[in-house]
Amino acid sequence: MIKGLLRCFTAYVKDDGVKLLIMKGNGSAFCAGGDIVAGVQSIYNESWKRGADMFRDIYSLIYIIATYIKPQVSLLTGIVMGGGAGVSLHGRFRVVTENTVFAMPETALGHFPDVGASYFLSRLPGFYGEYVALAGARLDGAEMLASGLATHFVPSNVGSLFHYFFILWSILGWKSSTIVFLKEQLKKLSSLEKVASNLEDEWVAETIHYLKKASPTSLKITMRSVFLRNHIS
16 A cells, blocks of 8 residues: 555656545545554564565655645544554645544554654644653544644535535635534533543543553653654754
């Protein structure tokens, strides 16, 4: 899949007939990310080359997407995790629904949030990015919109996200900053500070439990990467 996306993005940037790119998942999920376990196992069972090639290709793709001159629209339905976040959140438009589930769960796998995650997580309000990165926290579409990871919220019952977005585009134009969302779904997210003040002890216990299971080395690398990115202009 990664090699296919590399070919598409490389070809379309030179094609004057292509004005924008739309990315969507094939099914109920957008993308759950790459198979990190398979990459690591190949190092032990075969050679380092397969894993190295996998990471080289995905990192090259992320760079191309992040620096792409044509607008990219990502329709984020269902699971958006790991590499799935990398190929979408660096694009210009990120459309979510109430069914979207985002996470960067790498610390539980002995890895760290890569694919440019230190860039978009370090831009979240306060220390929310550190929390999401370290604890592998799952965010829904409303939380993604409130924190800035998403640019638009479209309720899933409107039908086709593809057609709905283009209706929005035709009315507002590319330069509009209008955001579409369901107000009742965001009332509890009026501010991240308010959410934090209402947290129960159960949430704290679950977070600590997750951190204890995660790789200590992964946590240190993750914390350093997001923290340092906050201090780079």
